[in-house]
Amino acid sequence: xxxxxxxxxxxxxxxxxxxxxxxxxxxxxxxxxxxxxxxxxxxxxxxxxxxxxxxxxxxxxxxxxxxxxxxxxxxxxxxxxxxxxxxxxxxxxxxxxxxxxxxxxxxxxxxxxxxxxxxxxxxxxxxxxxxxxxxxxxxxxxxxxxxxxxxxxxxxxxxxxxxxxxxxxxxxxxxxxxxxxxxxxxxxxxxxxxxxxxxxxxxxxxxxxxxxxxxxxxxxxxxxxxxxxxxxxxxxxxxxxxxxxxxxxxx
Amino acid sequence: xxxxxxxxxxxxxxxxxxxxxxxxxxxxxxxxxxxxxxxxxxxxxxxxxxxxxxxxxxxxxxxxxxxxxxxxxxxxxxxxxxxxxxxxxxxxxxxxxxxxxxxxxxxxxxxxxxxxxxxxxxxxxxxxxxxxxxxxxxxxxxxxxxxxxxxxxxxxxxxxxxxxxxxxxxxxxxxxxxxxxxxxxxxxxxxxxx
Numbered sequence: 001x002x003x004x005x006x007x008x009x010x011x012x013x014x015x016x017x018x019x020x021x022x023x024x025x026x027x028x029x030x031x032x033x034x035x036x037x038x039x040x041x042x043x044x045x046x047x048x049x050x051x052x053x054x055x056x057x058x059x060x061x062x063x064x065x066x067x068x069x070x071x072x073x074x075x076x077x078x079x080x081x082x083x084x085x086x087x088x089x090x091x092x093x094x095x096x097x098x099x100x101x102x103x104x105x106x107x108x109x110x111x112x113x114x115x116x117x118x119x120x121x122x123x124x125x126x127x128x129x130x131x132x133x134x135x136x137x138x139x140x141x142x143x144x145x146x147x148x149x150x151x152x153x154x155x156x157x158x159x160x161x162x163x164x165x166x167x168x169x170x171x172x173x174x175x176x177x178x179x180x181x182x183x184x185x186x187x188x189x190x191x192x193x194x195x196x197x198x199x200x201x202x203x204x205x206x207x208x209x210x211x212x213x214x215x216x217x218x219x220x221x222x223x224x225x226x227x228x229x230x231x232x233x234x235x236x237x238x239x240x241x242x243x244x245x246x247x248x249x250x251x
Numbered sequence: 252x253x254x255x256x257x258x259x260x261x262x263x264x265x266x267x268x269x270x271x272x273x274x275x276x277x278x279x280x281x282x283x284x285x286x287x288x289x290x291x292x293x294x295x296x297x298x299x300x301x302x303x304x305x306x307x308x309x310x311x312x313x314x315x316x317x318x319x320x321x322x323x324x325x326x327x328x329x330x331x332x333x334x335x336x337x338x339x340x341x342x343x344x345x346x347x348x349x350x351x352x353x354x355x356x357x358x359x360x361x362x363x364x365x366x367x368x369x370x371x372x373x374x375x376x377x378x379x380x381x382x383x384x385x386x387x388x389x390x391x392x393x394x395x396x397x398x399x400x401x402x403x404x405x406x407x408x409x410x411x412x413x414x415x416x417x418x419x420x421x422x423x424x425x426x427x428x429x430x431x432x433x434x435x436x437x438x439x440x441x442x443x444x445x
Contacts, residue, residue: 011423039438046437049383059282063303067278071271071311138340141336156318159416162312206318
Protein backbone atom coordinates (compact mmCIF):
# COMPACT_ATOMS: atom_id res chain seq x y z
CA UNK A 1 0.00 0.00 0.00
CA UNK A 2 1.25 3.50 -0.86
CA UNK A 3 1.80 6.06 1.88
CA UNK A 4 -1.39 7.62 3.18
CA UNK A 5 -2.01 11.21 2.18
CA UNK A 6 -3.14 13.90 4.59
CA UNK A 7 -6.77 13.79 3.42
CA UNK A 8 -6.95 10.06 4.16
CA UNK A 9 -5.47 10.65 7.61
CA UNK A 10 -8.01 13.41 8.33
CA UNK A 11 -10.91 11.19 7.27
CA UNK A 12 -9.52 8.39 9.43
CA UNK A 13 -9.17 10.69 12.45
CA UNK A 14 -12.84 11.62 12.13
CA UNK A 15 -13.90 8.01 11.61
CA UNK A 16 -15.05 8.62 8.04
CA UNK A 17 -12.41 6.77 6.03
CA UNK A 18 -14.02 4.33 3.56
CA UNK A 19 -11.79 1.44 4.68
CA UNK A 20 -10.62 2.04 8.26
CA UNK A 21 -9.21 -1.49 8.70
CA UNK A 22 -6.83 -1.01 5.76
CA UNK A 23 -5.71 2.34 7.16
CA UNK A 24 -5.13 0.88 10.63
CA UNK A 25 -3.15 -1.96 9.15
CA UNK A 26 -1.00 0.46 7.14
CA UNK A 27 -0.42 2.68 10.17
CA UNK A 28 0.68 -0.35 12.14
CA UNK A 29 3.35 -1.23 9.59
CA UNK A 30 4.46 2.25 8.36
CA UNK A 31 6.40 4.46 10.78
CA UNK A 32 6.22 7.54 8.51
CA UNK A 33 2.45 7.48 8.21
CA UNK A 34 2.12 6.66 11.90
CA UNK A 35 4.22 9.73 12.76
CA UNK A 36 2.10 11.85 10.40
CA UNK A 37 -1.08 10.60 12.02
CA UNK A 38 0.28 11.26 15.52
CA UNK A 39 1.16 14.83 14.48
CA UNK A 40 -2.33 15.36 13.17
CA UNK A 41 -3.84 13.91 16.33
CA UNK A 42 -1.75 16.21 18.55
CA UNK A 43 -2.77 19.30 16.62
CA UNK A 44 -6.46 18.43 16.59
CA UNK A 45 -6.36 17.55 20.28
CA UNK A 46 -4.84 20.99 20.94
CA UNK A 47 -7.82 22.59 19.17
CA UNK A 48 -9.95 21.19 21.99
CA UNK A 49 -8.23 23.66 24.32
CA UNK A 50 -10.79 26.18 23.13
CA UNK A 51 -13.22 26.15 26.03
CA UNK A 52 -16.79 27.37 25.81
CA UNK A 53 -18.07 29.33 28.82
CA UNK A 54 -20.66 27.30 30.71
CA UNK A 55 -24.30 28.29 30.53
CA UNK A 56 -26.69 27.65 33.41
CA UNK A 57 -29.58 25.20 33.23
CA UNK A 58 -31.92 28.19 33.09
CA UNK A 59 -30.15 29.64 30.05
CA UNK A 60 -32.94 28.60 27.65
CA UNK A 61 -35.51 30.50 29.73
CA UNK A 62 -33.26 33.56 29.82
CA UNK A 63 -32.90 33.50 26.03
CA UNK A 64 -36.67 33.17 25.72
CA UNK A 65 -37.29 36.15 28.04
CA UNK A 66 -35.03 38.35 25.92
CA UNK A 67 -36.51 37.08 22.67
CA UNK A 68 -40.21 37.27 23.52
CA UNK A 69 -40.69 41.06 23.15
CA UNK A 70 -39.18 40.95 19.64
CA UNK A 71 -41.55 38.16 18.60
CA UNK A 72 -44.58 40.05 19.96
CA UNK A 73 -43.48 43.16 18.12
CA UNK A 74 -43.33 41.20 14.91
CA UNK A 75 -46.80 39.74 15.47
CA UNK A 76 -48.28 43.21 15.80
CA UNK A 77 -46.89 43.99 12.35
CA UNK A 78 -48.01 40.74 10.75
CA UNK A 79 -50.98 42.38 9.05
CA UNK A 80 -48.55 43.92 6.56
CA UNK A 81 -47.84 40.82 4.49
CA UNK A 82 -44.83 42.14 2.58
CA UNK A 83 -43.12 43.85 5.51
CA UNK A 84 -40.47 41.26 6.27
CA UNK A 85 -37.21 43.16 6.73
CA UNK A 86 -34.84 42.02 9.49
CA UNK A 87 -32.87 44.27 11.82
CA UNK A 88 -29.68 43.48 9.88
CA UNK A 89 -31.46 44.11 6.59
CA UNK A 90 -32.37 47.54 7.91
CA UNK A 91 -28.71 48.11 8.75
CA UNK A 92 -27.74 47.14 5.18
CA UNK A 93 -30.44 49.38 3.79
CA UNK A 94 -29.31 52.35 5.85
CA UNK A 95 -25.69 51.73 4.80
CA UNK A 96 -26.84 51.54 1.19
CA UNK A 97 -28.69 54.84 1.59
CA UNK A 98 -25.50 56.39 2.98
CA UNK A 99 -23.63 55.13 -0.09
CA UNK A 100 -26.30 56.65 -2.29
CA UNK A 101 -26.01 59.90 -0.37
CA UNK A 102 -22.22 59.79 -0.79
CA UNK A 103 -22.39 59.37 -4.55
CA UNK A 104 -25.12 61.98 -4.85
CA UNK A 105 -22.99 64.30 -2.75
CA UNK A 106 -20.44 64.37 -5.55
CA UNK A 107 -22.93 66.36 -7.60
CA UNK A 108 -24.09 68.62 -4.78
CA UNK A 109 -22.68 72.13 -4.24
CA UNK A 110 -19.90 71.55 -1.70
CA UNK A 111 -20.32 74.98 -0.07
CA UNK A 112 -23.63 73.85 1.43
CA UNK A 113 -22.02 70.97 3.32
CA UNK A 114 -20.49 71.65 6.74
CA UNK A 115 -17.20 70.05 5.73
CA UNK A 116 -15.60 70.33 9.14
CA UNK A 117 -18.26 67.98 10.59
CA UNK A 118 -17.69 65.25 8.00
CA UNK A 119 -15.09 62.53 8.46
CA UNK A 120 -12.18 62.76 5.99
CA UNK A 121 -13.22 61.72 2.46
CA UNK A 122 -10.87 58.78 2.31
CA UNK A 123 -12.14 57.28 5.54
CA UNK A 124 -15.65 57.57 4.19
CA UNK A 125 -14.59 55.97 0.95
CA UNK A 126 -13.08 53.02 2.80
CA UNK A 127 -16.26 52.51 4.81
CA UNK A 128 -18.38 52.67 1.69
CA UNK A 129 -16.17 50.28 -0.25
CA UNK A 130 -16.27 47.85 2.67
CA UNK A 131 -20.09 48.02 2.68
CA UNK A 132 -20.32 47.27 -1.03
CA UNK A 133 -17.76 44.46 -0.70
CA UNK A 134 -19.74 42.87 2.15
CA UNK A 135 -22.94 43.15 0.16
CA UNK A 136 -21.33 41.38 -2.81
CA UNK A 137 -19.92 38.67 -0.54
CA UNK A 138 -23.32 38.02 1.08
CA UNK A 139 -24.98 37.88 -2.35
CA UNK A 140 -22.33 35.48 -3.58
CA UNK A 141 -22.94 33.23 -0.57
CA UNK A 142 -26.69 33.10 -1.23
CA UNK A 143 -26.16 32.22 -4.90
CA UNK A 144 -23.55 29.59 -3.98
CA UNK A 145 -25.99 28.00 -1.55
CA UNK A 146 -28.65 27.83 -4.25
CA UNK A 147 -26.23 26.39 -6.79
CA UNK A 148 -25.09 23.74 -4.28
CA UNK A 149 -28.53 22.97 -2.85
CA UNK A 150 -29.55 19.34 -2.96
CA UNK A 151 -32.56 17.34 -1.83
CA UNK A 152 -34.79 14.41 -2.65
CA UNK A 153 -37.54 15.48 -5.02
CA UNK A 154 -37.84 19.08 -3.89
CA UNK A 155 -35.48 21.53 -2.23
CA UNK A 156 -36.19 23.96 0.61
CA UNK A 157 -34.66 27.36 -0.22
CA UNK A 158 -36.60 29.37 2.39
CA UNK A 159 -33.41 30.62 4.07
CA UNK A 160 -31.81 31.72 0.81
CA UNK A 161 -35.11 33.32 -0.13
CA UNK A 162 -35.21 35.34 3.10
CA UNK A 163 -31.60 36.44 2.56
CA UNK A 164 -32.36 37.41 -1.05
CA UNK A 165 -35.32 39.52 0.15
CA UNK A 166 -32.99 41.29 2.57
CA UNK A 167 -30.38 41.93 -0.12
CA UNK A 168 -32.66 43.22 -2.89
CA UNK A 169 -33.37 46.67 -1.44
CA UNK A 170 -29.71 47.37 -0.64
CA UNK A 171 -28.67 46.10 -4.07
CA UNK A 172 -31.08 48.49 -5.77
CA UNK A 173 -29.59 51.48 -3.95
CA UNK A 174 -26.01 50.41 -4.69
CA UNK A 175 -26.92 49.96 -8.38
CA UNK A 176 -28.60 53.36 -8.64
CA UNK A 177 -25.65 55.00 -6.89
CA UNK A 178 -23.16 53.29 -9.21
CA UNK A 179 -25.18 54.45 -12.25
CA UNK A 180 -25.16 58.04 -11.03
CA UNK A 181 -21.43 57.87 -10.31
CA UNK A 182 -20.80 56.66 -13.88
CA UNK A 183 -19.57 53.21 -12.70
CA UNK A 184 -21.19 51.45 -15.65
CA UNK A 185 -19.45 48.09 -15.18
CA UNK A 186 -20.46 47.77 -11.55
CA UNK A 187 -23.99 49.03 -12.27
CA UNK A 188 -24.39 46.38 -14.98
CA UNK A 189 -23.35 43.52 -12.73
CA UNK A 190 -25.54 44.81 -9.89
CA UNK A 191 -28.48 44.92 -12.30
CA UNK A 192 -27.97 41.28 -13.28
CA UNK A 193 -27.55 40.35 -9.62
CA UNK A 194 -30.75 42.18 -8.72
CA UNK A 195 -32.74 40.19 -11.28
CA UNK A 196 -31.53 36.89 -9.84
CA UNK A 197 -32.12 38.04 -6.23
CA UNK A 198 -35.64 39.16 -7.15
CA UNK A 199 -36.34 35.86 -8.82
CA UNK A 200 -35.22 33.99 -5.72
CA UNK A 201 -37.17 36.30 -3.41
CA UNK A 202 -40.37 35.77 -5.38
CA UNK A 203 -40.02 32.07 -6.12
CA UNK A 204 -41.63 29.31 -4.11
CA UNK A 205 -39.73 28.40 -0.94
CA UNK A 206 -39.75 24.78 -2.15
CA UNK A 207 -38.41 24.17 -5.62
CA UNK A 208 -38.73 21.04 -7.70
CA UNK A 209 -35.45 19.78 -9.08
CA UNK A 210 -36.55 21.12 -12.50
CA UNK A 211 -37.15 24.63 -11.12
CA UNK A 212 -33.87 24.53 -9.23
CA UNK A 213 -32.00 23.42 -12.37
CA UNK A 214 -33.57 26.30 -14.29
CA UNK A 215 -32.33 28.83 -11.71
CA UNK A 216 -28.89 27.19 -11.70
CA UNK A 217 -28.82 27.36 -15.49
CA UNK A 218 -29.62 31.08 -15.40
CA UNK A 219 -26.90 31.70 -12.83
CA UNK A 220 -24.42 29.67 -14.91
CA UNK A 221 -25.21 31.07 -18.35
CA UNK A 222 -25.02 34.66 -17.15
CA UNK A 223 -21.79 33.91 -15.30
CA UNK A 224 -23.19 36.03 -12.50
CA UNK A 225 -21.22 34.34 -9.73
CA UNK A 226 -17.97 34.96 -11.58
CA UNK A 227 -18.88 38.59 -12.31
CA UNK A 228 -19.87 39.26 -8.69
CA UNK A 229 -16.61 37.69 -7.51
CA UNK A 230 -14.56 39.81 -9.94
CA UNK A 231 -16.15 43.13 -8.98
CA UNK A 232 -16.02 42.10 -5.31
CA UNK A 233 -12.25 41.55 -5.68
CA UNK A 234 -11.89 44.92 -7.41
CA UNK A 235 -13.79 46.67 -4.65
CA UNK A 236 -11.59 44.96 -2.03
CA UNK A 237 -8.50 46.11 -3.95
CA UNK A 238 -9.77 49.69 -3.98
CA UNK A 239 -10.53 49.36 -0.28
CA UNK A 240 -6.95 48.22 0.43
CA UNK A 241 -5.51 51.01 -1.74
CA UNK A 242 -7.62 53.55 0.15
CA UNK A 243 -6.38 52.07 3.45
CA UNK A 244 -2.74 52.28 2.30
CA UNK A 245 -3.21 55.86 1.18
CA UNK A 246 -4.81 56.73 4.50
CA UNK A 247 -1.96 55.09 6.42
CA UNK A 248 0.62 56.91 4.26
CA UNK A 249 -0.97 60.27 5.04
CA UNK A 250 -1.10 59.51 8.72
CA UNK A 251 2.63 58.81 8.87
CA UNK B 252 -40.78 8.32 25.86
CA UNK B 253 -40.92 11.13 23.31
CA UNK B 254 -37.63 11.89 21.56
CA UNK B 255 -36.39 15.44 21.22
CA UNK B 256 -37.04 15.27 17.47
CA UNK B 257 -40.68 14.30 18.07
CA UNK B 258 -41.19 17.00 20.67
CA UNK B 259 -39.56 19.57 18.33
CA UNK B 260 -41.91 18.51 15.52
CA UNK B 261 -44.93 18.86 17.83
CA UNK B 262 -43.77 22.30 18.99
CA UNK B 263 -43.27 23.44 15.38
CA UNK B 264 -46.85 22.37 14.55
CA UNK B 265 -48.20 24.30 17.55
CA UNK B 266 -46.29 27.47 16.61
CA UNK B 267 -47.55 27.21 13.06
CA UNK B 268 -51.11 26.94 14.28
CA UNK B 269 -50.68 30.25 16.14
CA UNK B 270 -49.38 29.19 19.56
CA UNK B 271 -46.21 31.31 19.69
CA UNK B 272 -45.63 30.21 23.33
CA UNK B 273 -44.75 26.77 21.95
CA UNK B 274 -41.68 28.38 20.44
CA UNK B 275 -40.40 28.64 24.00
CA UNK B 276 -39.93 24.85 24.06
CA UNK B 277 -37.75 25.03 20.96
CA UNK B 278 -35.71 27.87 22.44
CA UNK B 279 -35.23 25.96 25.69
CA UNK B 280 -34.22 22.74 23.90
CA UNK B 281 -31.63 24.30 21.63
CA UNK B 282 -30.27 27.50 23.24
CA UNK B 283 -27.20 25.97 24.82
CA UNK B 284 -26.21 24.11 21.64
CA UNK B 285 -26.60 27.24 19.55
CA UNK B 286 -24.60 29.26 22.08
CA UNK B 287 -21.79 26.68 21.96
CA UNK B 288 -21.76 26.75 18.16
CA UNK B 289 -21.88 30.57 18.07
CA UNK B 290 -19.09 30.91 20.60
CA UNK B 291 -16.83 28.61 18.63
CA UNK B 292 -17.64 30.48 15.45
CA UNK B 293 -17.12 33.97 16.88
CA UNK B 294 -14.71 33.33 19.79
CA UNK B 295 -16.51 36.00 21.79
CA UNK B 296 -19.18 35.65 24.47
CA UNK B 297 -21.18 38.78 23.67
CA UNK B 298 -21.16 38.08 19.94
CA UNK B 299 -22.29 34.52 20.65
CA UNK B 300 -25.24 35.87 22.70
CA UNK B 301 -26.21 38.14 19.79
CA UNK B 302 -26.02 35.21 17.38
CA UNK B 303 -28.27 33.11 19.66
CA UNK B 304 -30.91 35.88 19.70
CA UNK B 305 -30.73 36.47 15.96
CA UNK B 306 -30.86 32.74 15.20
CA UNK B 307 -34.08 32.17 17.13
CA UNK B 308 -35.62 35.37 15.79
CA UNK B 309 -34.91 34.29 12.22
CA UNK B 310 -36.08 30.75 12.92
CA UNK B 311 -39.40 32.11 14.19
CA UNK B 312 -39.71 34.32 11.15
CA UNK B 313 -38.91 31.52 8.71
CA UNK B 314 -40.75 28.70 10.44
CA UNK B 315 -43.34 28.45 7.67
CA UNK B 316 -40.56 27.51 5.28
CA UNK B 317 -39.38 24.64 7.50
CA UNK B 318 -40.23 21.25 6.07
CA UNK B 319 -41.71 18.87 8.63
CA UNK B 320 -39.76 15.88 7.30
CA UNK B 321 -36.49 17.71 8.00
CA UNK B 322 -34.59 17.69 11.25
CA UNK B 323 -35.33 20.88 13.18
CA UNK B 324 -31.92 20.87 14.83
CA UNK B 325 -30.06 20.72 11.48
CA UNK B 326 -32.27 23.48 10.10
CA UNK B 327 -31.63 25.64 13.19
CA UNK B 328 -27.86 25.03 13.03
CA UNK B 329 -27.91 26.26 9.47
CA UNK B 330 -29.57 29.51 10.51
CA UNK B 331 -27.10 29.80 13.41
CA UNK B 332 -24.08 29.34 11.14
CA UNK B 333 -25.39 31.96 8.71
CA UNK B 334 -26.02 34.44 11.55
CA UNK B 335 -22.49 33.86 12.88
CA UNK B 336 -21.02 34.33 9.38
CA UNK B 337 -22.94 37.59 8.95
CA UNK B 338 -21.66 38.81 12.29
CA UNK B 339 -18.05 37.84 11.48
CA UNK B 340 -18.24 39.80 8.23
CA UNK B 341 -19.64 42.83 10.00
CA UNK B 342 -17.00 42.54 12.70
CA UNK B 343 -14.22 42.25 10.11
CA UNK B 344 -15.49 45.42 8.46
CA UNK B 345 -15.71 47.18 11.82
CA UNK B 346 -12.23 46.00 12.88
CA UNK B 347 -10.71 47.52 9.76
CA UNK B 348 -11.53 50.93 11.21
CA UNK B 349 -10.36 50.25 14.75
CA UNK B 350 -6.94 50.26 16.34
CA UNK B 351 -5.85 46.69 17.01
CA UNK B 352 -6.66 45.73 20.60
CA UNK B 353 -4.57 43.74 23.01
CA UNK B 354 -6.07 40.30 23.52
CA UNK B 355 -8.61 40.26 26.34
CA UNK B 356 -7.16 37.67 28.66
CA UNK B 357 -10.21 37.84 30.89
CA UNK B 358 -12.48 36.27 28.30
CA UNK B 359 -13.55 32.66 28.16
CA UNK B 360 -11.22 31.53 25.41
CA UNK B 361 -8.19 32.48 27.50
CA UNK B 362 -9.48 31.40 30.86
CA UNK B 363 -6.88 29.32 32.58
CA UNK B 364 -7.80 25.85 33.68
CA UNK B 365 -7.47 25.73 37.50
CA UNK B 366 -6.24 22.14 37.26
CA UNK B 367 -3.21 23.28 35.32
CA UNK B 368 -1.39 24.24 38.44
CA UNK B 369 2.30 24.55 37.60
CA UNK B 370 3.37 27.91 36.14
CA UNK B 371 4.94 26.29 33.06
CA UNK B 372 1.83 24.32 32.25
CA UNK B 373 -0.34 27.34 32.83
CA UNK B 374 1.73 29.48 30.48
CA UNK B 375 1.79 26.76 27.87
CA UNK B 376 -1.95 26.22 28.15
CA UNK B 377 -2.64 29.93 27.66
CA UNK B 378 -0.31 29.98 24.66
CA UNK B 379 -2.06 26.97 23.08
CA UNK B 380 -5.46 28.60 23.54
CA UNK B 381 -4.20 31.86 22.08
CA UNK B 382 -2.75 30.13 19.04
CA UNK B 383 -5.84 27.97 18.50
CA UNK B 384 -7.97 31.13 18.57
CA UNK B 385 -5.69 32.88 16.11
CA UNK B 386 -5.58 29.84 13.83
CA UNK B 387 -9.38 29.67 13.79
CA UNK B 388 -9.56 33.38 12.98
CA UNK B 389 -7.31 32.87 9.97
CA UNK B 390 -9.69 30.32 8.40
CA UNK B 391 -12.13 31.53 5.78
CA UNK B 392 -15.72 31.75 7.05
CA UNK B 393 -16.68 28.55 5.20
CA UNK B 394 -13.63 26.64 6.45
CA UNK B 395 -14.24 27.79 10.00
CA UNK B 396 -17.90 26.77 9.84
CA UNK B 397 -17.08 23.36 8.40
CA UNK B 398 -14.33 22.76 10.95
CA UNK B 399 -16.46 23.83 13.93
CA UNK B 400 -19.33 21.58 12.84
CA UNK B 401 -17.13 18.54 12.15
CA UNK B 402 -14.54 18.86 14.90
CA UNK B 403 -16.42 20.41 17.82
CA UNK B 404 -20.04 19.55 17.08
CA UNK B 405 -19.20 16.03 15.90
CA UNK B 406 -21.37 16.17 12.79
CA UNK B 407 -20.63 13.79 9.92
CA UNK B 408 -19.27 15.40 6.76
CA UNK B 409 -22.61 14.74 5.07
CA UNK B 410 -24.43 16.60 7.87
CA UNK B 411 -21.91 19.45 7.65
CA UNK B 412 -22.80 19.72 3.95
CA UNK B 413 -26.50 19.82 4.79
CA UNK B 414 -26.05 22.58 7.36
CA UNK B 415 -23.82 24.67 5.10
CA UNK B 416 -25.85 24.05 1.94
CA UNK B 417 -22.89 22.37 0.26
CA UNK B 418 -22.41 19.14 -1.64
CA UNK B 419 -20.71 16.53 0.55
CA UNK B 420 -17.51 16.74 -1.53
CA UNK B 421 -17.36 20.54 -1.10
CA UNK B 422 -17.90 20.19 2.66
CA UNK B 423 -15.14 17.58 2.80
CA UNK B 424 -12.68 19.86 1.00
CA UNK B 425 -13.53 22.78 3.30
CA UNK B 426 -12.69 20.53 6.26
CA UNK B 427 -9.45 19.36 4.63
CA UNK B 428 -8.36 22.95 3.97
CA UNK B 429 -9.26 23.99 7.51
CA UNK B 430 -7.34 21.11 9.11
CA UNK B 431 -4.28 21.79 6.94
CA UNK B 432 -4.28 25.45 7.98
CA UNK B 433 -4.73 24.52 11.64
CA UNK B 434 -1.84 22.10 11.33
CA UNK B 435 0.47 24.68 9.75
CA UNK B 436 -0.41 27.16 12.49
CA UNK B 437 -0.19 24.82 15.49
CA UNK B 438 2.40 22.21 14.60
CA UNK B 439 5.47 24.33 15.54
CA UNK B 440 4.05 24.87 19.01
CA UNK B 441 3.08 21.22 19.44
CA UNK B 442 6.50 20.06 18.19
CA UNK B 443 8.16 22.18 20.85
CA UNK B 444 6.52 19.92 23.42
CA UNK B 445 8.38 16.82 22.28
